[in-house]
Amino acid sequence: MASKFTELAFDCADPEGLARFWCEVLGYEVQGREDGFVSIGSPEVPEGARRPGPVPPVLTFARVPEGKVVKNRLHIDVNPTDRDQAEEVERLLGLGARRADVGQGEGDTWVVLADPEGNEFCVLATRRP
Known part of the structure; x- marks a missing residue:
């Protein structure tokens, strides 16, 4: 059996703000909050409905003290x-x-x-x- 891609994590200064931005970009909604941490994902599918294609990954945003200084590698x-x-x-x-x-x-x-x-x-x- 292989691994499954379920989550993409972002280190950031403002988890709430970045989560709001990506919710608007992707049509996601907030799924969880803890101190300095927000997770977002695809809206829940109503009972009996089917989601076309694979389940998209959750995005998580965690507050870290350092800022971005170089080009992304991903x-x-x-x-x-x-x-x-x-x-x-x-x-x-x-x-x-x-x-x-x-x-x-x-x-x-x-x-x-x-x-x-x-x-x-x-x-x-x-x-x-």
Whole structure:
């Protein structure tokens, strides 16, 4: 048997703020809170309903004293589901994301953004249902 990807953890300065941002990005909701720690995940599926595809991982945000100082070695890719890439990028910028330059080239099919604490993520061009 293999392991299953269930959680992605973020070290951050403001767990509540970063959790709010990613809830808006992904349509997630807060699933748990403890002192300096917030977990978010996909909304619960009503009894008898089916979720298409695999269960998405939970994201956790834990307060740490040090700040981000280098490029991420791991990042999230998101796919717009109900709008095109440019519209999704504008929506995310309105939520507090900012454009990031990580050395991407001209003509790439993805747009690199950073969340409010500087964690890079990509918005892909292909829409996924």
